Amino acid sequence: MAEKLMGKDVAAAMKENLKAQVTEAKEKGFVPKLAIIRVGARPDDLYYEGGAKKTCESIGMDCQVFEYPENIEQESFEQAVKEVNARADVNGILMFSPLPKHLKESKIRELISPDKDVDSLTLGSAAKVFVGDKTGFAPCTPQAVMEILHHFSIPVQGRKAVVLGRSLVVGKPLAMLLLGENATVTVCHSKTQDLPGVCREADILIAAVGRAKMVKADYVKAGQVVIDVGINEDPDNPGKYCGDVNFAAVEPIVDKITPVPGGVGSVTTAVLCKHTVMACKMQNGF
């Protein structure tokens, strides 16, 4: 039976650490603040927003939601984003995406300063993650994977990490983060030949494709660490969520595994706060 890598343990440790950093910031006269920009009121966004607000509160940070109607026009919304971005009291910005289709999202994203771009929405942040510039913020989900590996002291250097999926939100930036810690990184995807065979070669297997339970027993071997980034509707349990990994099939084989729910997803808002605290420090030179 595999060790379950619980996201809540990681988040709890991160929050303890962040609480101390927020106290330190406050002593210097700064309250780290996250701005959440939301257009409309999608249930997923509201759910994540609730979690983010709760995490901010628990560590003493400020969080302010800037909400706009779903039919807001491009020009007004651009103006609004510029205003939020220009606020001296806002250190980090999370903008929910995708935006409604009538808005030019690629243009709007770039209105966020890279130094406030705590969820890596801009090309400037992407470039920094690619080149390994530590002043750039990675998207919260791949960073959450790294936090889990660190928290549980899972060695990365020199080991084979296989990233299943190559999205800009998870797979590609995660490959760069792993490479930055000296893993040997393989990125595979739907076109990979013998995908199970490639995954079996991993010391650390990270599934980030968004396909329910696709990683089955033949994708894994004894001794592996499996990190499941997927959040999918469970085809076998209507109304429930499941990961990209068939947990029941894989868990008996591998050494360590993150559950879904309760794994990576439980760490992302702590990362968002960590990035915002880092942003506050960098912006104010301490």
Next chain:
Amino acid sequence: MAEKLMGKDVAAAMKENLKAQVTEAKEKGFVPKLAIIRVGARPDDLYYEGGAKKTCESIGMDCQVFEYPENIEQESFEQAVKEVNARADVNGILMFSPLPKHLKESKIRELISPDKDVDSLTLGSAAKVFVGDKTGFAPCTPQAVMEILHHFSIPVQGRKAVVLGRSLVVGKPLAMLLLGENATVTVCHSKTQDLPGVCREADILIAAVGRAKMVKADYVKAGQVVIDVGINEDPDNPGKYCGDVNFAAVEPIVDKITPVPGGVGSVTTAVLCKHTVMACKMQNGF
């Protein structure tokens, strides 16, 4: 005995194609033009410059060298780069690097517009290569590797490509280009455990570490394609160059291999011209 993948064959085919594109551009009233910015007169730079000028000439493109003294000051040089960049007749810019140490290179690089940045010196170009935006130019060397694979009809999709080296000039962008063509990409490096074993897994092995002859017989197996990006002083033949691959040891084992010299290095100036012609077309909307 392996098939030798000769760079000159690739370059010749590219130049034929580019010649036709330059003729087409001229018919529309545009002469694609490359600007080369050089500070001082390092022999390596002069050698590459000579090759680039010759390639431009052979396809009917313009090439102008902007030369500055080695002791040029930051401010004057910034002004100079801005002026070159602002010229309407200049479509692509190559700036030799590294610049003398008293110049802030990272700042100067960003003065080049991404749409003229034909050798990928800016963060904007890096970001585009990372996200897979085809309007961004990759550095010439990794693009030359892709041109070789294409020219010799070496299948990439679904196959295992192992990139040995993770530099920003070759390894990382090459990984992104290979991923963009649906290869399963592994990036390995000095910290990789069992490096020979990882390399032996490749269908396509690309060596880009800058260590003379480090890829030996135990790094390869029958059937592989080996692309050697290294250009090193040959420890066994003073005054000669050699690659990262021990050619004598590897060539009898693998299926196809690029020689050094005569492989990847022979294709880079053709890529530079290709990018400049593309830039001319994009800038003028045809």
